[in-house]
Amino acid sequence: MHRINPAKLHLSKWTAVQPRNREKHFLVTELYRDEEGTVLEVELQAVLSGRSRRCDWRELRDEATWKMGWQ
Secondary structure: OOOOOHHHOOOOEEEEEEEEOOEEEEEEEEEEEOOOOOEEEEEEEEOOOOOEEEEEHHHHHOOOOEEEOOO
8 A cells, every 4th residue: 555645646646557548647636625624535637638537535545556656
């Protein structure tokens, strides 16, 4: 498991272990927080297509799905 500080995820880079639609490299473009400021979700934008998707930030800790940085 990756150790991640959710407050520092903005503009971080991620690589999908199993790319879909040739989308391998992603950038965290937005953090979604609750009323108390706790990060709940992130928006990942594919570098190749520009397509965005939202996911729970905890999914990025799964080493079978995501690698930190662009590789």
